[in-house]
Amino acid sequence: MALYRRIPGAIAVITLTNPPVNALSCTVREAIYETVKRATADQEVKAIVLCGANGKFCGGADIKEFSREMRGPPLVPMIDMIEESEKPVVAVIEGVAFGGGLELALGCHYRIAHSGAQVGLTEVTLGLLPAAGGTQRLPRLIGVPAALDIITTGRHVSAQEAVRLGIVDKVTDSSAMEEAIEFAKTVAGEPMGPRRLSLWTAACPEDLDSLLEGALVRIRQRSRGALAPVACVQAVRAAASLPFAQGMKKEQELMAYLFTSGQARAMQYCFFTQRAAARWTTPSGASWENTKARPVRQAAVIGLGTMGKGIAVSLSRAGIPVIAVETEQKRLKAGRKAVNSMLTRESQKRGLAEAHLGSISFTLDLRKLRDTDLVIEAVFEDMALKKQIFSKLSSVCRPDALLCTNTSGLNIDEIASAASRPELVVGTHFFAPAHVMKLLEVVCGPRTSPVAVATAMQLAKRLEKIGVVVGNCSGFVGNRMMRPYTEQAYYLLEEGARPEEVDLVLEEFGFAMGIFRVMDLSGLDVGWRSRKELGLTGPKLPPGTEARSRGGKRYSPLPDILCESGRLGQKTGRGWYLYEKERVATPDPWLQSFLEDYRSRFGIQSRRVGQDEILERCLYSLINEGFRILQEGIAASPEDIDVIYVSGYGWPRHRGGPMFYAWMVGLPKVLDKLEHYHRTHPDIPNLAPSSMLRKLVARGSPPVHQWRALIQQHSSQL
Numbered sequence: 183m184a185l186y187r188r189i190p191g192a193i194a195v196i197t198l199t200n201p202p203v204n205a206l207s208c209t210v211r212e213a214i215y216e217t218v219k220r221a222t223a224d225q226e227v228k229a230i231v232l233c234g235a236n237g238k239f240c241g242g243a244d245i246k247e248f249s250r251e252m253r254g255p256p257l258v259p260m261i262d263m264i265e266e267s268e269k270p271v272v273a274v275i276e277g278v279a280f281g282g283g284l285e286l287a288l289g290c291h292y293r294i295a296h297s298g299a300q301v302g303l304t305e306v307t308l309g310l311l312p313a314a315g316g317t318q319r320l321p322r323l324i325g326v327p328a329a330l331d332i333i334t335t336g337r338h339v340s341a342q343e344a345v346r347l348g349i350v351d352k353v354t355d356s357s358a359m360e361e362a363i364e365f366a367k368t369v370a371g372e373p374m375g376p377r378r379l380s381l382w383t384a385a386c387p388e389d390l391d392s393l394l395e396g397a398l399v400r401i402r403q404r405s406r407g408a409l410a411p412v413a414c415v416q417a418v419r420a421a422a423s424l425p426f427a428q429g430m431k432k433e434q435e436l437m438a439y440l441f442t443s444g445q446a447r448a449m450q451y452c453f454f455t456q457r458a459a460a461r462w463t464t465p466s467g468a469s470w471e472n473t474k475a476r477p478v479r480q481a482a483v484i485g486l487g488t489m490g491k492g493i494a495v496s497l498s499r500a501g502i503p504v505i506a507v508e509t510e511q512k513r514l515k516a517g518r519k520a521v522n523s524m525l526t527r528e529s530q531k532r533g534l535a536e537a538h539l540g541s542i543s544f545t546l547d548l549r550k551l552r553d554t555d556l557v558i559e560a561v562f563e564d565m566a567l568k569k570q571i572f573s574k575l576s577s578v579c580r581p582d583a584l585l586c587t588n589t590s591g592l593n594i595d596e597i598a599s600a601a602s603r604p605e606l607v608v609g610t611h612f613f614a615p616a617h618v619m620k621l622l623e624v625v626c627g628p629r630t631s632p633v634a635v636a637t638a639m640q641l642a643k644r645l646e647k648i649g650v651v652v653g654n655c656s657g658f659v660g661n662r663m664m665r666p667y668t669e670q671a672y673y674l675l676e677e678g679a680r681p682e683e684v685d686l687v688l689e690e691f692g693f694a695m696g697i698f699r700v701m702d703l704s705g706l707d708v709g710w711r712s713r714k715e716l717g718l719t720g721p722k723l724p725p726g727t728e729a730r731s732r733g734g735k736r737y738s739p740l741p742d743i744l745c746e747s748g749r750l751g752q753k754t755g756r757g758w759y760l761y762e763k764e765r766v767a768t769p770d771p772w773l774q775s776f777l778e779d780y781r782s783r784f785g786i787q788s789r790r791v792g793q794d795e796i797l798e799r800c801l802y803s804l805i806n807e808g809f810r811i812l813q814e815g816i817a818a819s820p821e822d823i824d825v826i827y828v829s830g831y832g833w834p835r836h837r838g839g840p841m842f843y844a845w846m847v848g849l850p851k852v853l854d855k856l857e858h859y860h861r862t863h864p865d866i867p868n869l870a871p872s873s874m875l876r877k878l879v880a881r882g883s884p885p886v887h888q889w890r891a892l893i894q895q896h897s898s899q900l
């Protein structure tokens with residue numbers, strides 16, 4: 183709703199009241215209409231102040247309403263009515279003014295913001311565009327180039343930048359409300375015509391076409407295949423070239439097209455699932471409701487390799503004092519140097535004062551961890567080494583200290599078996615670079631206590647990461663699903679495809695990089711090491727093993743052969759691609775002839791592999807593994823899997839996540855295709871459709887939010 187009160191000085195104050203973010207729900211819109219009409223009709227009122235309750239102006243349109251039939255007064259005429267008011271309307275921007283919230287403020291005649299406020303036209307992040315006049319008013323207010331950037335990225339703009347750009351008229355460190363009231367008194371009675379943005383002309387550069395073209399190029403690089411940012415560019419073009427009314431018509435047409443697109447649905451699904459994952463209720467009944475996280479006043483990181491360094495920076499940035507431990511003086515020195523320079527870069531980039539960073543001390547002595555609340559082990563993926571560390575930690579640390587391992591796939595329970603209190607051992611799987619990537623898989627072993635999970639999830643929040651609780655199995659959720667995906671990519675090469683063909687299909691789907699480019703970037707030796715550990719290749723492989731088969735299942739030795747010949751990816755200048763210029767991948771003629779030789783050596787008839795087959799075999803095998811994960815109770819819900827993929831594996835947000843995508847494609851189609859590919863490749867068991875997928879199809883393919891209820895609770899690992 184919106185509360186109305188009249189205060190001395192002939193001012194009407196209208197307060198949007200819809201916790202937690204004062205979203206513009208049907209009821210709020212109705213109340214704004216009514217209160218603005220009341221204020222304009224009231225002879226005693228000379229000016230109007232519009233604010234939000236609880237220190238937040240407005241979080242925009244109510245996203246929950248987008249999936250229902252629209253009711254109540256629409257936003258556009260409501261904002262027009264405010265702009266047309268003869269009495270000045272002053273918006274008080276505290277907290278946030280996002281999406282429709284900022285559009286509402288743009289309809290007001292003046293905007294006064296608190297210095298801590300943020301504004302933005304964030305609709306593009308939900309697959310939409312600012313269709314309450316935002317695409318037409320913002321360019322008129324601040325010019326086309328700056329508006330184009332804000333509208334197409336949906337980025338949050340600080341109050342300081344907002345006043346610099348002219349989005350707000352004034353910023354104050356003290357009470358924005360009081361400032362606005364005093365200001366409103368000074369403009370009461372003035373004509374409002376010059377303050378109506380709809381009457382302005384957008385300042386436009388001479389080379390408008392090249393500005394818009396440049397924006398489209400950046401959009402294609404950043405979010406391939408996403409419709410909303412492209413529509414935003416079209417709407418801004420309309421603002422630059424058409425009268426306001428026609429621009430508004432164009433804005434509405436584009437919105438109608440986006441609103442019903444699967445992409446908007448997918449991105450709104452992402453918005454809600456990310457928040458649902460943070461609420462983490464497990465099938466065994468643990469949740470924030472009944473479990474309290476332990477306070478983390480001091481943390482430690484063991485191992486200052488790539489991951490350890492990023493984790494230490496992440497902790498320090500959250501203001502948590504850190505003890506960083508290494509085994510050798512040389513490594514400690516190198517680690518200290520790297521961490522300190524990362525922190526300096528961070529504080530320069532984010533404007534963080536050193537006082538806000540948690541202190542980091544460096545030591546070779548594990549005994550220094552005796553007062554630590556939480557330890558994160560980030561050493562090599564070596565089970566024996568990890569067990570040795572956990573055993574030592576048990577004797578050095580406080581008995582209630584939480585012991586976390588950053589393994590990316592080893593058995594948490596086996597690691598926990600070396601600790602004296604296995605219930606306090608939990609997996610915290612960070613993603614590289616750990617101080618940048620948002621995802622944290624919180625891995626729960628069979629003996630991990632709810633308190634340990636709650637503490638790790640609370641830590642994720644403090645580190646501004648998205649924590650998702652998963653069960654213990656090889657590779658957990660994310661890496662486990664990657665295996666069948668990469669295997670399919672190798673098989674496709676064996677059968678006739680080229681790396682650049684596979685990558686192009688995946689990039690056109692929306693991944694920032696295709697799988698072969700990703701492998702080249704992270705180093706082919708990472709997978710090679712783990713395949714050697716598993717005895718799939720290298721010295722542990724029993725003599726006489728067939729080159730293309732392991733345990734009766736198809737195996738591709740292609741990546742092993744590349745590694746053996748020193749092609750480890752970008753770092754050696756060669757991998758699946760050639761890197762003559764640093765980081766620039768070019769198709770390698772050597773690889774092409776190597777693949778031809780390989781095929782003729784193994785009698786494989788090379789064929790042209792179509793784009794659909796590339797996409798389906800890569801994605802459906804990954805999705806199929808997701809269904810197995812659900813079946814085994816390793817993830818609590820399909821939404822959790824989707825959050826993991828969107829926030830940690832570059833799955834395009836406008837595709838919702840693998841499980842949502844499967845549902846959008848149609849579960850019967852996914853099942854049918856998997857059956858087809860499995861019939862064609864019976865030696866690839868990953869292609870055999872999972873029973874969970876069959877079950878969902880048999881139940882009529884219910885929407886994703888209903889799957890959780892169908893997952894057998896007794897098989898849950900959580």
Ligand SMILES: CCCCCCC/C=C/C(=O)SCCNC(=O)CCNC(=O)[C@H](O)C(C)(C)COP(=O)(O)OP(=O)(O)OC[C@H]1O[C@@H](n2cnc3c(N)ncnc32)[C@H](O)[C@@H]1OP(=O)(O)O
Pocket residue numbers: 202203205241242243244245246252257278280281282283304305308310311312313314437441454457458
């Ligand atoms: C054809 C008809 C349409 C015409 C209108 C078209 C023009 C307008 C479009 C829009 O305005 S779209 C919405 C634009 N707004 C946003 O993108 C903001 C989204 N929200 C956020 O970014 C954040 O929530 C926040 C505002 C920065 C607050 O962050 P914080 O971390 O403090 O809290 P959260 O956990 O994110 O949110 C708390 C709670 O509130 C729910 N929520 C937030 N924003 C909205 C919203 N706009 N609509 C509905 N609900 C919202 C959020 O889901 C959380 O709920 P729970 O998970 O706790 O249930």
